[in-house]
Amino acid sequence: MKSKSLMETYAEKRDNLVRTFAARLRSISEAEDLIQDLFFKIERFDQQEVGENPSALLFQMANHLMLDRLRSQKRAGIRDAVWLQGHAPSPQGQTLATEPSAETALAARQQLSALIQHVDELPPKVAQAFRLHKLEDRSQAETAEVMGISQSTVEKHISAALKRLIRARN
């Protein structure tokens, strides 16, 4: 009995791959696109030997596709923010909620700036790491360099800031 084919593994892991790559691409739609490209790639690959761990292989293939893509990525954040607005509680049943309006987009921005205010409550180093990485779009490595601290410390700061914000949001 042959181990699972790449295509079967793809079907199983698709959603989790989207989740994984959406983190780095910072966009669900870009991640969906990427995983769609992965599908076309493995279609050609399917018949061949895939070895012991098709799941790891799939990840590596997707990772290569992503690195290609990151070089040409344009920021897709705004699109996702508009989408995400639909997941936030909205006024029930009123006309405002019936259309994805400019008001909705504006409300998303206002909500976001209110949220970001909470960063000021954090220790200065944490807030600085957060601003550099999340708001000024620097990588974790660049943030570490700018601040003269290690990457693992940057990670800890970012985690701490996000934990504060998600509680502020809920």
Add this chain to the structure above:
Amino acid sequence: MKTQPTDIDIAIDWLVRLQRSTVSPADWLAFDAWLLASEHHAQTYDAALALDLQLASYEPETIQATPLPSRPLNMSIGPKTWRWPVMGAALASLLIAAGLIWQSQVQVPPEAAYATAIGAHKTVILSDGSRIDLNTASRLTVDFDRSRRQVRMKDAEAYFDVAKDPRRPFVIEAGHSQIQVVGTAFDVKNRDGQLVVSVERGIVDVQPLPSTAAKHYRLRPGQALSYDQSTGLINDSLAQSGEASSWRTGRLIYRDQPLSVVVADLNRQFDRPIRLGDAQTGKVRLSGVLIVDTQTAMVKRLSALLPLKSSDKGDRIVLTMR
């Protein structure tokens, strides 16, 4: 005092780890295992991701100063029909950006219609977190209110992953039939007078006939029901897990299906129609898997699987018996 990390803390740690410049296959395997360990893990991770995507949209200048339009935007559904009045450039570009995501992930206002062109797929995330994957050449409408989540589909096929909400049943109207669920995943195909419901997860109640007194069929995971609207024949058969929704990964799976059904499916994938040379050809039966790629390649494979020959007539392809 240190307290036990909650799921959301762990989810955020994962998110940050996945945003390193290099992520190893071992990281991915560990992350995947964590996601699979509990449904709640995936939910909390999605919440963490949602926060991060919201932050990714941060633009320090320009937008804050954008004025409100003088009246509400008049937009109907779908990117092609969007209209907007003249307004600031920043706002216009924002709306264009909003139009772009319509292809993949979109918020759903109450009462919205979604459609796919021939050969296209689309994923729609509804406001309750439910997800609909629309197959090619399909159209459906979504109408949510406080007591009910209603979807109407005519000529369409879609895979539904419905979020649990016991206070608001999720009801699908497909032709005269009604399909009711609480929270579950299943495929509905309503084509050419034939309704097929295949359940992957949870429980689905199908009422094929319009009358309120008509019989309900309760389907459990792995079960499927087909209903022929012209003959009234109802057939509840065992479905192979994932088979009905195989189109989501670009495959069409058939078990002893007439070629007429296969050709109808292909004609929903490509603009150039495939025709059957005669009625007899349409009765040839197919069992097998077709990968959806180009029309030429698919016709070639089909001709290899079955005793058929194809002739290219320019604006159409005709299949006849060899």
